[in-house]
Amino acid sequence: MKKNLPLAIFSGLLLWIAWPPTPYTTFLLFIGFVPMLLAMENIIQSTSAKKGKQIFNVALIGFFVWNTASIYWVYNALKQVGELVAIPITLIPYALGPLLMATACWLYYRLRLLTGRGWSLAGLVCLWIGYEYLHQSWDLNFPWMTLGNGFAVTHKWIQWYEYTGVYGGTIWVWAVNILAYLIYVGMREAQTKQVRLKLITAFTLTVLVPICFSQYRYYNYTEQKNPSNIVAVQPNIDPYEKEGSLPATQQIDIMSRLSDSIGQSNTEFFLWPETAIPEYMEEARIQASPFYSQAKRFLTRFKNGNLLTGAETFTYYNTRATKTASPVNGGQFVDSFSTALNIENDGTPQFYHKSRLVPGAESLPFGNTFSFLKPVFEHLGGATGAYGSQSDAEVFYSQSGIGVDPVICYESIWGGYVARSVAKGAQFIAIITNDGWWENTSGKDQHLDYAKLRAIETRRWVARSANTGISAFINQRGDIVQQTKWWTKTAIKQDINLNSELTFYVQHGDYLPKAGSALAVLLMLFVLAMKLRKKRALAA
Known part of the structure; x- marks a missing residue:
């Protein structure tokens, strides 16, 4: 040997x-x-x-x-x-x-x-x-x-x-x-x-x-002309302050001002990063949330605009409806989600719950087999295996009919999963992420590079909003057309081309x-x- x-x-x-x-x-x-x-x-x-x-x-x-x-x-x-x-x-x-x-x-x-x-x-x-x-x-x-x-x-x-x-x-x-x-x-x-x-x-x-x-x-390869103006916001909020010392209202104000600074009358989507709204909101009563109202308020200047943002949400059940639900006072159960939330001036908000969760940090592996450990994690405050999820890919639709695939962070490395959303009607891919936990390492660069593969597999533009960087726009050939610097507070905009044609890979998957x-x-x-x-x- x-x-x-x-x-x-x-x-x-x-x-x-x-x-x-x-x-x-x-x-x-x-x-x-x-x-x-x-x-x-x-x-x-x-x-x-x-x-x-x-x-x-x-x-x-x-x-x-x-x-x-x-x-x-x-x-x-x-x-x-x-x-x-x-x-x-x-x-x-x-x-x-x-x-x-x-x-x-x-x-x-x-x-x-x-x-x-x-x-x-x-x-x-x-x-x-x-x-x-x-x-x-x-x-x-x-x-x-x-x-x-x-x-x-x-x-x-x-x-x-x-x-x-x-x-x-x-x-x-x-x-x-x-x-x-x-x-x-x-x-x-x-x-x-x-x-x-x-x-x-x-x-x-x-x-x-x-x-x-x-x-x-x-x-x-030639893209068909079907332009749509997209804004990607990079608020550059320290991830440790984000969950602690910096109030949510102040964070939302930062992202609203960045969006306002470059938004156009024809901007159709504003992208804010993963967990951009860090305070938990109940989905059934979300329109009563002051954080939801604050996030929606800036859209009044953009009549055709949509805000696709990361959020922390939860849902109550009268029974343990899912394996991830935790008991709360009053005999109810609750699921917490890392959520992509689509907000319009008019219409019902759309929710997508992150499906591909980080093992250990966001989900309890083999939850059914090791369900006896759940009380331990509940006693620890849900530090591990805390999130619920949904079973399949999702598409958000604007009132004008544009379909977008909301991809949250870790999910962007699953080609087949992203392809399923595209097959359902997504015309571009929106990746919202918070890479600040990784610090200034090659992890953030790899994560950006992998997004290029999703663009090629699906022949869709990728718009990427990252809290601390790197935010970017990637065309249908996988070229990074525009990107931000790491640890910089900024916003970028791009006219992308929407695409409705399905590649062989999208049709047949893995x-x-x-x-x-x-x-x-x-x-x-x-x-x-x-x-x-x-x-x-x-x-x-």
């Missing part, structure tokens, strides 16, 4: 250097897994015992280096809930991802014992996609490190995400790495010139064809990871069946 561990660590370092927001090293994704594959091959070909355990350990360490170096900032985002909670929660992204990645590599080894190198490498791709799809679907979700996200800073390479989503990028990375690995291994295995030439040709075409197609699509996951399950069943068969044969 000693000679293979440096290879695994080198692999992790290559992948980290290639990861966003670094703009000039993305190409290293195409060779980042080669040292890891070589380390696993060395173990497989060795005469040592417990090869499976060695492969798992080597992969775990290498991928831990990659993940931790890339998302070191996660701790900053979670320390708001307290040290005792933040430290174990950070293990979800730091360690759980690498554990699942290492498990995929261990299963590759088990498959390699039963099939040839080629079939087992194809199986590894399916197993990896299965891990990625699991990690975006279960209660401990954290798809930040999905391989296809790695091209967020080189969006001109992946315009074909409108057909495949980010999982097409995952397949691309693995296909190129496997070909590079086979070329290298072939040289030390006295590969024939003919076979080597075929592999080099396949490697070259696998790299260049998607890039060339993407370049063609990028420079020939078909690639679903197919890959199904194959991964079949492969695991195959490995298990063969292992049981071997045991029976030995017993006989």
